[in-house]
Amino acid sequence: MSITSVQRGVRPTDIEDSPAGVNNFTIVAATVNGSGSQTANNCLLRALFKMGIPVSGKNIFPSNIQGLPTWFSIRASKDGFTARRETAEIVVALNRQTAAEDIAGVAPGGVVIYPTEWKLNEDRPDITYYSLPVQQMAKDSGASTEMRPYVANMVYVGALTELLGIEVEEIKAALSDHFHGKQKPIDLNFGVVQAAIDYTKQNITKRDPFRVERMNANTGKIIINGNSAGALGSVFGGFTVAAWYPITPSTSLVDALNDYAKKLRVDENGKATYAIIQAEDEIAAIGMVVGAGWAGARAMTSTSGPGISLMTEYAGYAYFTEIPAVIWDIMRMGPSTGLPTRVSQGDVLMAYYLGHGDTRQICLLPGSMEECFECGWTAFDLAERLQTPVFVLSDLDLGMNLWMSQPFAYPEKPMDRGKVLSAEDLNRLGGFHRYEDVDGDGIGYRTIPGTDHPLAAYFTRGSGHNKEAQYTERPDEWEENLARLARKHEFARTIMPKPVIDEVAGAEIAIIAYGSSDPGVVEARSMLAAKGVKTSYLRMRALPTTKEQREFADRYQRIYVVENNFDGQMCRILQSEEPEHATRFRSIAKCDGLPLTGRWIAQSILEQEQ
Amino acid sequence: MSITSVQRGVRPTDIEDSPAGVNNFTIVAATVNGSGSQTANNCLLRALFKMGIPVSGKNIFPSNIQGLPTWFSIRASKDGFTARRETAEIVVALNRQTAAEDIAGVAPGGVVIYPTEWKLNEDRPDITYYSLPVQQMAKDSGASTEMRPYVANMVYVGALTELLGIEVEEIKAALSDHFHGKQKPIDLNFGVVQAAIDYTKQNITKRDPFRVERMNANTGKIIINGNSAGALGSVFGGFTVAAWYPITPSTSLVDALNDYAKKLRVDENGKATYAIIQAEDEIAAIGMVVGAGWAGARAMTSTSGPGISLMTEYAGYAYFTEIPAVIWDIMRMGPSTGLPTRVSQGDVLMAYYLGHGDTRQICLLPGSMEECFECGWTAFDLAERLQTPVFVLSDLDLGMNLWMSQPFAYPEKPMDRGKVLSAEDLNRLGGFHRYEDVDGDGIGYRTIPGTDHPLAAYFTRGSGHNKEAQYTERPDEWEENLARLARKHEFARTIMPKPVIDEVAGAEIAIIAYGSSDPGVVEARSMLAAKGVKTSYLRMRALPTTKEQREFADRYQRIYVVENNFDGQMCRILQSEEPEHATRFRSIAKCDGLPLTGRWIAQSILEQEQ
Amino acid sequence: MAIQEPPAQSTNLIGLTRADYKGRPSTLCKGCGHDSISARIISIAYDLSLKPSNVIKLSGIGCSSKTPAYFLNQSHGFNGLHGRMPSMATGATLANRDLLAIGVSGDGDTGSIGLGQFMHMVRRNVPVVYIIENNGVYGLTKGQFSATADEGQQLKYAGLNELPPIDLCHEAVINGCGFVARSFAGDPRQVEALLKAAISHRGTAVLDIISPCVSFNDNEDSTKSYSWGKQHEEVISDFTFIPFREEITVDYEEGTSTIVEMHDGSHIKLKKLDNNYDPTDKYAAMRLLETAHEKQEFITGLIYLNEGRPSLPELEKLPETPLVRLPEEKIRPSREALDALMRSMM
């Protein structure tokens, strides 16, 4: 496989990727994993970012630790597009194993950079080859034998700096940032970069059109990945108990949670105002979360598909006993073990209906770094308000790749702890019924264990219960309870994050998408517009849907539901949520492990429209 | 709660239960569980059955072992209806705790039988009270103190025999049948029955219209429950490995499997041609089944909602690795622990989509005793043909209640072991690719471990694999594989059991139902017809649906999807399977733990039609 | 019963009556050992003047796991999922370290489906009094063998058990549990003494209490089964008939052993540890359990004690104030902190 093997499926096409040029191209570094190329890639990305050029970075890595091919792509886009692009103009071929395929995948007119030591046959006349003595330079760097593969990566950083005209100071700053100002590694690495710059200057004549120019597009922006954003949001959301089990691509969310919490959530006595427990598996992780949520904590877990499967029974329990819990699903390719290091939006259908019996869960669908952060805290507010599990359906592309973003806004609302009765409340009320719908929103009042009042206690059970929380097998009480839960579901519609809607005058068709499919849709819309096809757009942010969504669907005859899975799962959900619109919804779904591209989306819609 | 508390929800109604009378009434025995009333109830039911009168029996029991109220209803229906009826004409009140409610629930004009010792205020003028000295008679029977509550149940058998005109010989035969001809218990029990007959003759004047007359409706029929039928089908289906974990209401399927297999599946050396393993939980149970299926066995498990939840991860694994497995889900009330001893059809949505990532599972929907038996063996044929898990979605009503049936037909087709290559095949072919779609039906060829050929081996994995069964992360190979699985799903439609369709000339509306909702629909249709509303009817027998179903839906503007759950799960599935019919499908769903009644279904449809 | 009931109207140190510690009426079979254990919990809770609002009751699924509904009505409780109570207990006690957690489980719940969670809870030293109401069968699903059933045991409905038992006390000991005890449901004196001790332990305290199931132990081969069983053997093939039984109780001295006849007529031998036994010797505890196993005896008493290990909230360096009581400003960092972080990412 190579980064370009995805192009095999490309049909003769009306839609082309935007033409490359100044501040508009994609670099792909093809390396071997475990060789430490991430430092080099981050450095390049950050330097471009600091030069004010919109960038995004995607890592396509194998599910192993060392020795297999990995690709990192950096897209510079003067127009600010951040979706994956199918075309790679600049390919850094450092992996001998995939070199042939990697080079075959360079866009016509593109560039390949490779180690001189390979003695390649430069047989594509339509591309430019540059070679550098990568291995020799790594040796010359003075790094130990072990460190050489690592240092070698800095060679291409230097070469690209020179070839593209990246500001050297920004490379240095990026290295300093990466190594937290520690001089030794900064010097070691920058030494190699400088040597490569010098080599390039002296030995390579630039023969390609790609270069960068300082812009002004990123002022005030940050670069981050969604897992860090989600973790940060959770820290500001006041999580107190997190329990988890390692799984790609969700692990880094908990790693970030650990890091941020250590910095931000230690009290004046050096005590942690939280606990993060690595459980023995996902069943235990969700169990801990449900136990903590029951006891009144803001509790969360983070996992991916296989973990969600294992959490099914507990998710149903928490739904039915009405215990707040926050569950992040950083979606990867399924079914089954699938591809742990590849993205999909394949758990949507399952998460929404997770649990046996009649269950419909609350799902948030973050579509940007800001929303990942926001979900971090709003998920707790919703979970406590609705007394139910809240699933945050992020994915590998959002979670592990690098995205520009506006800085995150501090939560303006105080925490919503939902309907909790204190001992004083109980004194005043003279008691309460745990599952009584006092307010007509389907949500009962609860008490937190430890509430010092003889009437505070109630008994939680996953079996049939009446409004007093007592066991019951009465048909009428069973039905009443389910009817109340249905009311709560309907109430949830009124407080879920509303979809983001962009309606275009004169548009006859519309697009619905969510999560990491958004960047592709944004680009596709501009491509379609260029072909004269106007589109309105609704980006979903939650399930169940709000009334705005239904109203939107009322207005369009053909609505393309774009998503990164095989079965068109959201389309299926919408067809049963809004049967009156079922035939309007048309599934545009693809699932090959890579983020959707604007080109593919635009092309697919165009084909259906023609 | 009492049997009649379900009537609380009854609206002023156009539709009435069929008028009671000769061979047409419902008896409800209200007793305490653990008191052994099952012998008495079975005996009565069997005697009526043997008198040629159509009967059905339903047990409504608590989720505990001893001391809580339980109701057994026997419906005699000269017209052959077997659905639950909302009206109870004859109530045997033996449980002091629920007596008031039980008696309040007797239909006007009905009868109550109760122990004289209670000294009841007979304050309902519209019903007939008969009392017998139940406790005294139990004492007089000579049974030990411990046995008395048990023996007491025989008193009402005697009373009803006399009052209804049941043939005494049939009671005796039923007892003999129950005790497998063992004289001692037969005599003990029949002694009490006879004493009660005598007492009734001498002390009670019949003042009610209910009685039985020998009919001829049951010739050649059997009486059985669905779990036994399913177990028997599995034994004749050649199951070789069963693994399970106890859970109500599925346990009795495995109990029956054990019993039948012991009788029918021991070889000439006294060796078992099967293994039944009680696993440590449902994850292990399905793991054993998948391991056995992988190794070439016909392997099965049986469970209920919570078990299905726990099996989610393995179900996805078996789906994606394409390992045959048969999973019986005897559905009970969910969400969560729900009501273990109450029925629902609440796992349909979950089972169909079970697994993270893009999965759609094969589901069979037995709707009668014959179909439970048939599913027992056809599930294996389908699982091996399609190389995939097959879910048999039965439920508590089908599984644990007593139903009349035609005797089961011996499987006419030899076992379909699917596409399995032998060593000779491999010699001929010179190799094979496990996941190659040679025949265009999406199904590859497999080999069984132990096949004596150097090219027989392949490697099974839940991670991404190409057609050679090797690990791959290539986007194109991933997509190809999912596309093949989708092809297989479409192929499955062509071999799934077809729906049972009854189209009525002039009918404008149609009903779709499945499983245990069928008896209610059958009765509802006759009630509706009596009101002049003609209905066509399609009874589903599988998911995915076959083309006949889509064609049926083409022909009706309003299609009522009747099911025993809260969210109208099948209706949701159909809306997304057939978006073009989405607005035609109207959900008629109820979920209170009891089987749907004809009256409720008819009334619900009528209300929507008016 | 050996325990003396105090006069009904008296109150304890915090002014509560014995009735204040009761639960809802039990729906278990008459004579079930589990009910005796509930009675013991009520009794010691009263004696120790436990504040009900400070106690949480936790359980899985099973007859045993139903019992938290039958004691301490004024305490919050939950029936969790089958075998998964330990994880809920972990979460709840992390959330609020002030709570006294009393967990009730069955041998199926703990030894079969829940074995992994049990062992990992022990390893983490989650602060919970973990009671296993051990009857060797799955009561609620009608009498299948659990993983603690004895090898060679024969039950009418379940058949012959050919698998060796898992000894949950032994598991607890080798995985570092600091309080491991075994008793018999019908020995009120010992059960209460052990319960009181367990409550004062900081980490996980495991109490494995043999608690006969009166309904599913009808051993048809036994020569000493109840006479009704013998006489009416065929009759009891009706699954739905469960005779009423009397609770079995015993009372015997430290260092002695006693043989108890079970409802099915079989016998178990209980051996009470004497006062010289040193429960802090882990190695001795292991030997004791292994030899008892070989001799088919049940050793009762406090088998192992180690107060040294920190409990999970201590290990996690949690503040004294329970996490759930921390005010918003303690758990939401400041606006400035966010801004500073944002600047560092620009």
Add this chain to the structure above:
Amino acid sequence: MAIQEPPAQSTNLIGLTRADYKGRPSTLCKGCGHDSISARIISIAYDLSLKPSNVIKLSGIGCSSKTPAYFLNQSHGFNGLHGRMPSMATGATLANRDLLAIGVSGDGDTGSIGLGQFMHMVRRNVPVVYIIENNGVYGLTKGQFSATADEGQQLKYAGLNELPPIDLCHEAVINGCGFVARSFAGDPRQVEALLKAAISHRGTAVLDIISPCVSFNDNEDSTKSYSWGKQHEEVISDFTFIPFREEITVDYEEGTSTIVEMHDGSHIKLKKLDNNYDPTDKYAAMRLLETAHEKQEFITGLIYLNEGRPSLPELEKLPETPLVRLPEEKIRPSREALDALMRSMM
């Protein structure tokens, strides 16, 4: 390496070359202990002339669990689910009792998520050679502690481990496993000897093999860590850089002990059982493990052996012919049998 490689072209008793027992190229890190174990399996399979089509390879999920793809290409194999291989092994060996099942798992796979299945497999005595490639960490998910990690261990990425380890050999012994052994991946002589013995055992044979993870054991506090680690401490905070390491090997005599320096510069002490040790004494085995645990040593060799227990297919009284080979007429009863049954229900 201590083992002598036979000349490349020679064949074994069934005419296969060593190459016939190879698998696909390993994708593990260079120097990973797991690869050594695969090499041992290849070697003994050749030596014992195992018929590849008679062997099945089973695993869960993890770096260790990937290895069945790297040996015995001509044998059927599967990567199951994380921690759930034992149940698949149970099903497969019931289906076909003729197969020799070789299971490979990791310490995370067996000791964390899979602990329950592991113990119940042992209890059932499922016929499988169950190899735990034990590195104390989750390799594939990048270095978190597993349940077998030592108390007090400090890893750069995972931090400090404050929980006591679960000793899987000890668990196997007390739950009646008939073959329990421990070894070190870098001791080819011992690993091969134990593998050969395990294969001849009828029931579950547990082999816990210490198998260093070269990538996630970079102990920053160690005074003896590799020099690159010391010099470039900050550099290695790049998660994606994994240096190439050499495999660690040892060779030492029965009855002696040896101290091994791990890739991270830390040490473990291996103590080989001497020839006088009686592995059939269960009680001695328990004592051995417990004292080794206290002394922080790893005892290597065959720790416990008991050939007495029937394996699961024996317990289930299965016919000699594997269930999967029974012809249709053996597994589908006759038409007459069904008719008779139907008549009895009329």
